[in-house]
Amino acid sequence: MSSVMNAKKRAFTLIELIAVLVVLAVLSGVALPKYFDYSARAKSSALQGGLGGVRSAMANFFSNSVVEGTTAYPTLAELTTAGSVLMDEMPVNPYNGLSNVIAATSVEAAARTVSGTAAGWRYYVDNSADPPVAIFFANSDDETKVSDGSGGFKTANEL
Structure with a gap:
């Protein structure tokens, strides 16, 4: 009997x-919520x-072309060929998991227009302009954790 009483006293x-x-x-x-915030950041x-790496490589390509006397940004074909502009493959866009690049028109590039879900990045280049113009941006309009300065957040294609 005392063992039954001891068992009861030890239970929660x-x-x-x-x-x-x-x-x-x-x-x-x-x-x-903290975990999800870390994931978003x-x-x-x-x-x-990814954007910084590609844009830096494009600037390096442009600088080299100026030294060579051609003054041009890489074409879409040059940009997407591994070892031509980037040492490795194009980075993956973390918002859609894609690393391919599709062309954008000047109007689409100025507005940072997202084109469906079939590409990770968009690229516009006009080497005939004076000076040449190149715009590389994410093909995603998901909200990031980068502040827009007014209390909100920028979308991926705005970076």
Whole structure:
């Protein structure tokens, strides 16, 4: 009989179990939004890194062409050929998982128009303009975690 009493004294009461569940619910309510925010910021950072790498390579290509006397940005074919402008393959757009590049018109590039979901990036180049013009942007209008300066956030194609 005393062993049955000792077993009862060691068990959790219903109130204790509910208290533990409430504490876990509060902790998960605080932790999950933070996790999703970190994930969104990581996507924004990956996009900025990809854009920065490609744009830097394009600027390097342009600088080399100026030295050679041609003054031109890479064509779409040159940009998408590994080893021509970029050392490696085109980076993946973290918002749609694609790394291919499609052409944009001057109007689309100026407005940063997204063209469906079949491409990761858009590129406009006009080497006949004076000076030459090249615009490279993400083919996604998902919201990033990059501030727009007015309390909101920029979309991926605005970066």
